Amino acid sequence: MSKSISLRGQMAAMSAPSVIFTVGMIAFPFFYTIWLSFQTMSATGTIRYTGAANYVRMVSDDQFWNGLTITAALYFLSLVMQLICGTALALLLFRAKKLPGIVRSLFISPFMMPPVVAGMMWLVILDPSLGAANYILTSFGLPPSEWLASPGFVVPTLALIDTWQWTPYVALIVLGGLQSLPPSVYEAAEIDGASKFKTLYRITLPLLLPTLVTAAVLRSVDLLRFFDLIYITTQGGPANASSTLNIYGFRTGFEFFQLGYASALMVTLSVIVFGAVLVLNRLRTAVAW
Amino acid sequence: MTDLASNDRWFSRLNTLLLILAGIIVITPTAWMVLSSFKQSFEVTAYPPTLFFSPTLDNYRSLSDTTPFPQYALNSMIVTVGSTSLGLLLGAPAAFVASWTRITWPAVVTLVARMAPGTLFLLPWYLMFRQFDMIGSYWALILTHAVITMPIVIWVLLPFFDNIPRSVYEAAQVDGCSPFRIFYRIALPLVSSGLAVSAILAFVFSWNYFLFSLVLSNSDTKTLIAASFNFIGEGSTNWGGLMAAATLIALPPLILATIVQRWLISGLTLGAVKG
Known part of the structure; x- marks a missing residue:
């Protein structure tokens, strides 16, 4: 009896520090932000309960809708490109069988470098007047682009940079999925005389679906709260053309110090992230085999 | 045929x-x-861009003259090593207990921190740390970065602990070993490779993290990543220096990632994918 108590006691003692830390640094701030989203801070710094006023304000706030649209555009554009390119790259890597360690290091380098460094590097490459990208375009007779400085093209440009950075990551996840497929299905397809493309569309890709959804979940979490790269390269500009919800919420809180409204924006964004994860997880169980 | x-x-x-x-x-x-x-200042903005040039180390040399680069690097080191250690200290026993008792919901709760936008926590943290006059302190940065590192440690270590056969624990218990002794005498040595992987991943993610030190650091405690924002402002005239800074900042995570590349994908996906 006393032994089982001491067992439980020691278990509790070992997990206590992490539980205390989680409560203090994660759970408390989490609920505090939700509480704050129902308050308004006056100019004198006093906090006052205002009910759902912050959420009502959101509905008629053009900047909010702008942020939501940009978040969605950036999300879908990047996710689709990364899944397509990542799957293609994974199939190439899978066929190559043996991968020297140096090749693997090469492919992990984009997504292990800080997003901030990726931003610095692409700022220089995509500079409208002196950048290497425009030099390459013009030497092929194509018109130069303003890239990140163009309100119309900044979102696709950010999506391209993110795709460059994260395609190898998606590829390595999909590669893991490919390697875990039972070889017997391929052998059966080969015996039946199925062509390579037929095998790919009818057998490999359907079997890969759960892995693809897993990759989509992991990327969705990052893509919906897209921040670092934007803050480093454009800070949401030009003319708010890359002001995602996360950027808008951050600026509302830390540049305009509207803590209540910023909290409401952050809560909304979190609901979107958790909602996307839940929906995709449902999808994953639906396509599991 | x-x-x-x-x-x-x-x-x-x-x-x-x-x-x-x-x-x-x-x-x-x-x-x-x-x-x-490695280009000279006149060459780095040359148009058309040059591929062949006589390399120079000037950009690297001038980094410490024109910016407090060594100070920022030291700050990054303090915050990253501090938050990685804290993450291990909190996360390793938590993962052990979760694996032993099969109670994983506390570990799942930490995933909230991994999924929610960092900005969600930043406002309350800002108010909290201001209350304790800790804005700009290393501790504020170490504590907030541990919110990134602890879930990584827990989720990377969980499968490693799960792989230890239960009979090992049972035998130790029969010998009168307390759970705490079993943890640090038996389980920890058995998951040493997991500890290394989780430490390295935690280090990389803490090193790369931008948002928290952007808000919670001051000019004395600014990390390299947060200082990059200033480098860009100054770098509009000095691309060579900017690229030298970017290269140096990217170096530690890239080297470390190469070491753990075998476990990288399963670690990054927090066990969702066996890579």
Whole structure:
């Protein structure tokens, strides 16, 4: 009896520090932000309960809708490109069988470098007047682009940079999925005389679906709260053309110090992230085999 | 039959060719960054851009003269090592207990921190740390970065602990070993490779993290990543210096990632994918 108590006691003692830390640094701030989203801070710094006023304000706030649209555009554009390119790259890597360690290091380098460094590097490459990208375009007779400085093209440009950075990551996840497929299905397809493309569309890709959804979940979490790269390269500009919800919420809180409204924006964004994860997880169980 | 075989050969040649092309696309931007960091100031903004030039270390040398780069690097080190250690200290016993008792919901709660936008926590943290007059302190940065590192440690270590056969624990218990002793005398040594992987991943993610130190640091405690924002402002006239800074900042995570590449994907996906 006393032994089982001491067992439980020691278990509790070992997990206590992490539980205390989680409560203090994660759970408390989490609920505090939700509480704050129902308050308004006056100019004198006093906090006052205002009910759902912050959420009502959101509905008629053009900047909010702008942020939501940009978040969605950036999300879908990047996710689709990364899944397509990542799957293609994974199939190439899978066929190559043996991968020297140096090749693997090469492919992990984009997504292990800080997003901030990726931003610095692409700022220089995509500079409208002196950048290497425009030099390459013009030497092929194509018109130069303003890239990140163009309100119309900044979102696709950010999506391209993110795709460059994260395609190898998606590829390595999909590669893991490919390697875990039972070889017997391929052998059966080969015996039946199925062509390579037929095998790919009818057998490999359907079997890969759960892995693809897993990759989509992991990327969705990052893509919906897209921040670092934007803050480093454009800070949401030009003319708010890359002001995602996360950027808008951050600026509302830390540049305009509207803590209540910023909290409401952050809560909304979190609901979107958790909602996307839940929906995709449902999808994953639906396509599991 | 021979037709099929030659068809196959062409297929694998095309495969190799496409793979090389993909490799070139992946590496070119990074190579351009490194190359530019060795260019003279007049050459780095030359148009058309030059591929061949006489390399110089001037950009690296002048980093410490024109910016507090060494101070920022030291700050990054303090915050990263501090938050990685804290993450291990909190996360390793938590993962052990979760694996032993099969109670994983506390670990799932920490995933909230991994999924929610960092900005969600930042406002309350800001108010909290201001209350305790800790804005700009190393401790504020270490504590907030541990919110990144602890879930990584827990989720990377969980499968390692799960792999220890229960009979090992039972035998130790029969010998009168307390759970705490079992943890640090038996379980920890058995998961030493897991500890290394989780420490390295935690280090990389803490090092790379931008948002928290952007808000919670001051000019004395600013990390390299947060200082990058200033480098860009100054770098509009000095691309060579900017690229030298970028190269140096990217170096530690890239080297460490290479070491753990075997466990990288399962670690990054927090066990969702076996890579």
